Amino acid sequence: MSNALSSVARIAYLSSDLIVDSRPPFPSVSPFAAQYDSLHATSSRRPTVYPVPVAGDPGATLLRHGSAGLASFTAVATAQMIIRLVLHAAELSSLPLVLHLAVTDDLSDVLLLRSAVPFFLVSYTPQQAHDNALLASRLARRENKAVVHVFYNSDDHVAEIDSDSVLPFLNSENLSNGLNGAEHTPGAELYKLYQAAAASTSARVDRTLSSLSSSGPSTASSVVFLLGQAEGSIEVDDVLFASVNLLTPFTASQIIDTVPEKAARVIVLEQVHRSNTKWSPLYLDLVAALQQREGTRPHIQSAYYTKASQVTAESIAKLVQTVAEKPASAPIQLGDAMPSPSCPPQTAPHVPKHELSYTKILAYVFGQRLEISNSPENVSSQGAHATTPEYALGRVRAQVEQRADLIKAVQELLEAKETDADLHKLLSQWLLKRDDGTKSRPLADEIVAALEASTPSHPAAARILSLRQYLPSQSRWIIGSDAWSYDLGASGLHHAIASGLDVNILILDTLPYSARNSGDPHRRKQDVGLYAMNHGDVYVASVAVYSAYAQVLQAVMEADRHKGPSVILAYLPYTTEETPALDILKETKLAVDAGYWPLYRWDPFKESEGREPFALDSDSVKNDLKEFLDRQNHLSQLVRSKPQLAAEIVGNLGDNVKEIRRRKAAAAYDTLLTDLDAPPLTILYASDGGNAEKFAKKLGNQAKARGLATTLATLDSVPLDTLAGEEYVAFVTSTAGQGEAPQNGRQFFKALNAAVARGETPLSKLRYSVFAMGDSHYWPRPEDAGYYNRPGKDLDARLAQLGGERFAELGLGDDQDADGPATGFKVWLPKLWKTFGVDAVEVHEAEPAPITNEHIKAASGYLRGTIAEGLVDTSTGALAEADTQLTKFHGIYQQDDRDIREERLAQGVEPAYSFMIRVRTPAGVCTPEQWLRMDEIADEHGNGTFKLTTRATFQFHGVIKRHLKPSIQEINKVLLDTLAACGDVNRNVTCAVIPTMSKLHKQVFEFSKLVSDHLLPRTTAYHEIWLDKKMVAGGAIKDFEPLYGEFYLPRKFKIAVAVPPTNDVDIYANDVGFIAIVDDKGELAGFNVTIGGGMGVTHGNKKTYPRIADVIGFCTVEQGPLIAEKIMLTQRDNGNRVDRKNARLKYTIDRMGLDVFKAEVEKRLGFTLAPARPFAFDRNIDEYGWHAGEDGRHHCMLYIENGRIQDEPGRDYKTGLREIAKVHTGTFRLTANQHVCISDIEPANLGEIKRLLAKYRLDDLNYTGLRLGSQACVAFPTCGLAMAESERYLPLLVDKVEKMCEENGLRNDSIVMRMTGCPNGCARPYIAEVAFVGKAPGAYLMLLGGGFHGQRLNKIYRENVTEPEILEILGPMIKRYALERNDGEHFGDFVIRAGYIAPTTEGRLWYDRMGGEGEHRIAA
Ligand SMILES: Cc1cc2nc3c(=O)[nH]c(=O)nc-3n(C[C@H](O)[C@H](O)[C@H](O)COP(=O)(O)O)c2cc1C
């Protein structure tokens, strides 16, 4: 037992070089594909198999690929696919191609192909299907012609040809020349070819293959031509059955030979569910053939049926009797006269009344001439597809051909001798005026009347009469609208344009302007105009009846006059039939005024007459259109400027341009078309840090490149009920916290879980696949393995529980893989492409490069971007995404309150956006007046507090957008600014505070300021945006960045100046450091220069690491700024601009080598650095308390926990410092440890200051050494990068750890303990003796072994610790430290000596031996 389909697939596989296989809608699989897969495994033949998606354009694929060897197309026939094939039939018909089409019980669709191909075979049994498949392959291969092979798919025993014989058979010589009869009609030649192939096949398979098999008495008075399947053979008295196996060519002689001379009636019985035309082509063939018979002719009746079971001896007998008794003129149905249930009555689609506003214009302008080729009125007679653009185009094509035939007949009659003078005159007038809408009609009437009256014997006269409907000129229109021909915007349009036919296309766009962003972006009606214009010879107009009625009239008339395709885009914004006309009017006005819907007319032929082809009928025009016109103008100007060359240019260049336009149009079309062919893919992602978003976008880009229409959104933006309506969705989610969903996916997950709990299955329509992203090592303990990629895995399972169906297995992206998540992505993607049938699509275009900070910088007009515009946009509290990168250079970070982010999301409001402003205070020094202003700004514009930062400056949080400008103006009023406080530039230069060394401080302070000023960006954007300084003349941007250029630096850049023995600026954590060298006389001799320090790391990315700076030599004070500059420029030119995670100077140095980098700097300097001079640091914590300077003035270093200046119960620090600032005459020096030194206190002021310090308890330094050495970054709630608490939590942790210290007698011993909320390392955790770096709320990396004065990196000791674990680890460690430490031994040194952790000797080795040593080691 075999089945027809597998037999056919086998022959197709064994005989073809290329197979194009049409895929049914997902989830069904192609029945042919299964056979191909199994043959692939067993056969040595390897034809190329291209799957084409269900709505694809197989004809285009065949034309693209099917030139060499035999091609086979295999499909289960559908109306849509057949229509698409019909469009290409003319080109396909001369290819060696077999179209194997499986049918079940309806031939109505496949019959559309009948007249379009040279051969059309029908097989009713599996054995026939096998034999005809072989015959068809031979015929196609030998004759280089297309053969349609339609076969009924059923099961039966099939005797198959053995595999090895197929090819030899196809290539063997014909056994017979097929000569049979001497007919010389066009079909006869083809019929001979068929006969030859049939004879050879017959001989090979040892079975008869005939074009028409008959059974029954040869003298029968009734003949039934059966085109369709019957159950078994049927015998009816006096009836001859002729089963049609070869439908094309179907020659008259075959028919005449078959129908007995005495036959009284011939019934053409076809198995069709609906008729495409009143009379079937087979019926007409029979009528035509039997007309040639002499004598009495039989009555010919058309009949149809739908089910094989309806063909019985009784039903046929009854049919014959009915026809004998009462011949009908219309087709009759076999058996039950009721309409078949599978043939629902075709109702015309409803055309909304608003659309009449355009069709009425057409009717008004063209009257009787109007022919709407896809009019819904045709549906009742021609089926649902009558409104499709393909069908309409077919109609137009046929009409145009008929008219050409008519013209030929008129010419023939003109030349005929018997044509009298009057008729001759009429005919010649008509020939001249045939395209004249007004004159051709009366002429037509006269011609018809004349012909009917005189009935000339010339056959051309009869032809003219039969084609009379084409005598008057017609205006042919195809209308595309959402109501009844949605598809026209793409494939239909392309075909119409490519056809070159004189057809007018009116495309209605109904999307209201105010809903423009919510529309389906794939409709692209607005692009259609440009697309058509690019073709060069298409008339294009964009009109809006509610804006310019006269322009619509003008456009339709011009379109009608244009000989060739015309496209009119018509705007009609309405949502329902009830939309009031006033609303349409308003929406139209908005769209036209905004340039969203420009009104224009483009007549390419005016160009050839030297006239302007483009007429803009409205004021505004969109950019893309403008670009097109600019290109066009350029060409015109070129021609005009060199008239002597004009002909040449027009002749050659013009053609080239046209050719280029055509190619562009073809490419645009490919994109348009493929977008429609494959099902659209929705991509939903959830991402915290942007990684998953990046992969989702990558997926989107790659899908687009493969021709899929895609939509991208975050998980939370799609409610579950919306998802229920989606068909294909790819999910990309990363993992946050401990196995938690990222923030922008949490609502979705909640909804998902709730639906699962309710036991619902709302997603039964959904086909999905999930790509999960995580880090298998993020939580390295075996018991935490469940956290790995948890959200993705959960999502995958939950979607299935809710009824969804996976179209590709879960993909897993792991940061630990060789290529990070890209490794898993590469495995997952092909499965996805396979589902969509685009795995074989070759992607030629490079993926569009993502927009990076480098692009943003370069495109910003020297840091302007659209910040100014964003500031006045009151509709959102945020700035544009790209602008938020630029504002960093202005010292401004956009943030949102993360404590309430989720809640706001749930409420459906945007996050509580606010901004952080960082001030630039070179060397951390400010005046009391400046301090007071900062204090005020925090109250008036910020959240009432401010922070002293690790870069010794002020930072405000919670400044909302409209307060940004006033804040910056206030800051400016006291001669401070925020320029370059953040961003890819040199940031605030920090400087040692050294309260005791007044003279030296003055010198290093001046030096720091000089370096800061020297490296300041020069853009005027800052003044323009924030300080309302005038724009550069004429608005043109003429800034010039002598040091930075338009790309600025690859990454941030930090410089510090230290004065030994205190390393309070943590010189080794800076990109560039200047270590002051004091000579014997106490004078500043110069600086040792350090380079390459940096803290930032990315969890799980071992290519990132902290690094401490190297000392590279000594320079004088004067040389310093230049050295800083040259180091910065060397980094500018050598830093990694592709990967921001690898862009800091530290990586550049390690990549280039320290010596090479130094040599490059020296080359740029023009001198070499002197050898470094000896120096020694002994601490990096601040020197708290009172100090007297050499100049007699006093300094008091205060302890400000984590730099937060605020009033708290019992600690009114903010008020206290304000009060001090009011009386203080000296300076405030901010430290890089986030504290402040009240400096340069005049002796006269000392008492008052002391009083105030005491009053506000600011002089309280009675803290443990641990607390005084502790430091935390901001983290929650404002820092967007925070993964865990820091500033709000470290004091609490210190409370607990200091108890341990106190218990062990270490109250006053300094231990440098730092914490940050993420691995970015703002509080320089990697050089602390003990540090905690946030991984997720409540969970931290724990690091040990940093140098006490910042000279050595620490190392990861534990990868995930919570507070109880921290205390459990530190308890015994501190105890041992207390008991076992050497004299003066610091904690960081002790933990190394005691064997807890290995020392880190350089950044690149930071990960080596992480996880503890010996007994303290746990599997890392
Ligand atoms: C704070 C934080 C917590 C994480 N927790 C997990 C986790 O529990 N399980 C896991 O597999 N990956 C975890 N990861 C790894 C991330 O999921 C992974 O790096 C991903 O690529 C980040 O993508 P995103 O930038 O889109 O958020 C975590 C990463 C971060 C930053």
Ligand code: SF4
């Ligand atoms: S270390 Fe991370 S969490 Fe802390 S302030 Fe810096 S970026 Fe934010």
